[in-house]
Amino acid sequence: MADVTAMVQAGARAGAGEGWRAALARKSEAVVLPVGALLAGLAIFGFFLMTQGKSPAEFYGLVYKAGFGSWFSWQNTLSRAAPLLFAALCVALPARLGLVVIGGEGAIVLGGVAAGALGVVLSGASSWVGLPLMALAAALVGGLWIGTVGALRHYRGVNETIASLLMSYIAIALMNHIVEGPLRDPASLNKPSTAPLPDALRVGNIPGAELHWGLPVGILCCILSWALIDRTTWGFAARIAGGNVRAAQVQGLPVGRLILGFTALGGAFAGLAGFFETSAVLGSANASLAAGYGFTGILIAFLARHNPLAIIPVACLLAGFEASSGLIQRRMDLPDATVLVLQGFVFVAILLSDALYGRFKIFTPERWRT
Amino acid sequence: MDNDIGLWAIPIAILGGAIRVSTPFLFVSLGEVLTERSGRINLGLEGTLVFGAMSGYAVACLTGSAWAGVAVAALAGAVFGLVHGLICSLPKVNDIAIGIAMMLLGMGLAFYFGKPFIQPVAPDLPSIPFGGWSGLPQLEAALNVNVLFLIGAALSVFFWWMLRSTRIGLILRVVGDSTDAARAMGLRPAIIRTLATGAGGAMAGVGGAYLSLYYPGSWNEGISSGQGLMAVALVIFARWNPIACFFAALLFGGAGALGPALQSVGVSSGYYLFYAAPYVLTLGVMIAISSPSRAMTGAPGELSLTK
Numbered sequence: 001m002a003d004v005t006a007m008v009q010a011g012a013r014a015g016a017g018e019g020w021r022a023a024l025a026r027k028s029e030a031v032v033l034p035v036g037a038l039l040a041g042l043a044i045f046g047f048f049l050m051t052q053g054k055s056p057a058e059f060y061g062l063v064y065k066a067g068f069g070s071w072f073s074w075q076n077t078l079s080r081a082a083p084l085l086f087a088a089l090c091v092a093l094p095a096r097l098g099l100v101v102i103g104g105e106g107a108i109v110l111g112g113v114a115a116g117a118l119g120v121v122l123s124g125a126s127s128w129v130g131l132p133l134m135a136l137a138a139a140l141v142g143g144l145w146i147g148t149v150g151a152l153r154h155y156r157g158v159n160e161t162i163a164s165l166l167m168s169y170i171a172i173a174l175m176n177h178i179v180e181g182p183l184r185d186p187a188s189l190n191k192p193s194t195a196p197l198p199d200a201l202r203v204g205n206i207p208g209a210e211l212h213w214g215l216p217v218g219i220l221c222c223i224l225s226w227a228l229i230d231r232t233t234w235g236f237a238a239r240i241a242g243g244n245v246r247a248a249q250v251q252g253l254p255v256g257r258l259i260l261g262f263t264a265l266g267g268a269f270a271g272l273a274g275f276f277e278t279s280a281v282l283g284s285a286n287a288s289l290a291a292g293y294g295f296t297g298i299l300i301a302f303l304a305r306h307n308p309l310a311i312i313p314v315a316c317l318l319a320g321f322e323a324s325s326g327l328i329q330r331r332m333d334l335p336d337a338t339v340l341v342l343q344g345f346v347f348v349a350i351l352l353s354d355a356l357y358g359r360f361k362i363f364t365p366e367r368w369r370t
Numbered sequence: 371m372d373n374d375i376g377l378w379a380i381p382i383a384i385l386g387g388a389i390r391v392s393t394p395f396l397f398v399s400l401g402e403v404l405t406e407r408s409g410r411i412n413l414g415l416e417g418t419l420v421f422g423a424m425s426g427y428a429v430a431c432l433t434g435s436a437w438a439g440v441a442v443a444a445l446a447g448a449v450f451g452l453v454h455g456l457i458c459s460l461p462k463v464n465d466i467a468i469g470i471a472m473m474l475l476g477m478g479l480a481f482y483f484g485k486p487f488i489q490p491v492a493p494d495l496p497s498i499p500f501g502g503w504s505g506l507p508q509l510e511a512a513l514n515v516n517v518l519f520l521i522g523a524a525l526s527v528f529f530w531w532m533l534r535s536t537r538i539g540l541i542l543r544v545v546g547d548s549t550d551a552a553r554a555m556g557l558r559p560a561i562i563r564t565l566a567t568g569a570g571g572a573m574a575g576v577g578g579a580y581l582s583l584y585y586p587g588s589w590n591e592g593i594s595s596g597q598g599l600m601a602v603a604l605v606i607f608a609r610w611n612p613i614a615c616f617f618a619a620l621l622f623g624g625a626g627a628l629g630p631a632l633q634s635v636g637v638s639s640g641y642y643l644f645y646a647a648p649y650v651l652t653l654g655v656m657i658a659i660s661s662p663s664r665a666m667t668g669a670p671g672e673l674s675l676t677k
Contacts, residue, residue, distance in 0.1 A: 157663075167653065169596050340477065347475065348472070
């Protein structure tokens with residue numbers, strides 16, 4: 001109810017012509033607190049490094065150098081950001097309805113398998129026919145997978161967090177079964193894979209960069225998702241339902257269709273991530289599809305406070321940390337799990353900051369006069 | 371002695387597997403029963419389980435004592451649980467999201483500190499042979515029961531009695547069913563929930579130590595694949611009743627043993643699909659027992675999971 005009340009109040013304030021200063025204060029709370037929490041998380045991780053006898057300054061210096069220091073490192077970072085954008089959308093869209101879906105990894109994996117399997121069937125097709133069909137198949141499979149989570153939630157009341165994670169384990173088992181069984185390319189000895197995709201069915205790079213088309217498509221999907229949530233009646237209805245389901249039902253909003261639609265759309269985005277991984281990066285579907293993008297996507301969505309536009313910079317930032325992982329391991333003699341520890345601390349810090357909303361007078365105009 | 375027992379090998383392997391595989395489920399779910407009865411959910415137990423596995427193995431390696439490993443795993447688990455509980459005591463913090471964050475943090479820290487312990491060999495936890503009378507090697511192997519399984523079975527009866535007939539059990543139940551009623555009785559729900567989450571974490575840590583110190587019996591980064599999370603679903607299935615948790619854990623353990631049991635008699639096709647059996651079972655159970663309209667019987671009133 002709090003969210004609905006807040007929205008109505010916000011509308012009333014806008015009608016009453018609230019000053020720009022108050023509006024600015026409200027907006028800045030939504031930026032300052034997450035950024036502050038991110039910095040706090042990085043600082044806690046810095047202390048952790050110091051307890052390990054390592055220098056935080058060296059660590060963050062290397063992250064800057066390997067992730068953001070040159071055009072070369074930016075290309076590396078951005079190509080890692082592409083699947084993260086989709087994975088984060090798979091968390092953020094259902095989250096606007098109040099659902100915590102954490103099984104995007106499953107939709108990524110199955111989307112990648114669908115694209116790889118269809119590519120085998122379409123091996124003679126041209127790029128203009130084959131690639132859209134593969135993308136569509138991946139989105140469809142991903143959408144069905146996460147849409148099922150939404151359906152189970154709505155029709156059976158099954159907790160979506162647990163169901164989605166269980167389904168991602170099932171998806172990974174299915175993927176292993178398919179690439180090692182029915183669709184295995186006999187030539188893939190060390191790493192069981194589907195048959196390699198012909199060149200016509202490989203997504204290429206953007207001209208002039210070592211960067212595949214997944215990044216611009218991902219950014220476009222973020223912008224479209226933002227427009228859907230912030231600029232359409234569907235998005236408005238979803239935000240109301242996310243604030244209070246009962247109030248939305250009393251208003252006659254189609255809560256069931258919203259849940260199915262938003263979870264399926266999120267799953268379709270995650271499926272697209274799988275399509276790009278198979279077609280642009282791996283060249284065939286195999287176990288490398290389960291690279292943990294779905295889990296990093298959860299953190300990105302929470303850091304972006306489920307705002308699709310904010311996902312873009314946050315995904316780039318976290319992709320930069322992952323891109324620098326190799327250099328950090330070599331230079332500082334730290335294990336590869338270091339980035340995981342960093343992500344854990346940042347995640348806890350961002351959730352802790354939820355307790356601070358409305359606490360600072362500077363951000364809450366209601367308290368200015370008192 | 372003719373040891374060819376044909377297809378009987380499958381049920382025997384599943385029985386033995388159920389006992390072996392169920393122990394981590396049992397400990398995590400018993401701990402989560404305490405936590406959820408107090409009205410809080412800890413989804414981070416997957417991370418606690420993995421950290422318990424790492425810390426237990428590391429300490430057992432360094433001290434040469436498996437029980438020292440179990441003790442340290444319990445301690446580490448309690449710390450994770452207490453941190454989770456303290457964070458959740460703050461206003462406006464979402465306990466499900468915190469669980470996910472603690473899961474990632476626990477796994478990250480376990481992998482970070484566990485790197486040097488992937489190679490060394492730690493002492494195993496002792497087990498008691500109950501199958502000597504049969505003369506069948508398969509049955510003897512199946513009935514070689516680990517001490518922690520017996521402790522877990524005893525604890526499930528103890529927790530059931532504690533929740534039903536003791537002052538501590540009553541306090542937990544009141545806090546879990548109604549924050550207001552608990553306050554009216556002069557209890558402090560935040561502190562009690564934090565302690566219950568700490569106790570739940572300690573149990574999950576022991577479950578993790580079992581993984582690395584007995585079955586499968588070594589530390590690696592893939593040691594747990596969702597057992598901690600499945601145990602949370604198992605608690606719902608068991609209706610927050612510790613004794614039902616024991617049987618549910620055996621059932622889940624049996625499902626987990628299906629893949630290895632079939633493999634042991636030479637079934638190799640569809641191998642990965644049998645490994646997915648526990649997840650499919652968990653999901654099926656959740657679909658069967660959930661309902662969109664009514665609250666689940668036996669559910670603590672303050673639990674965010676079922677609201």
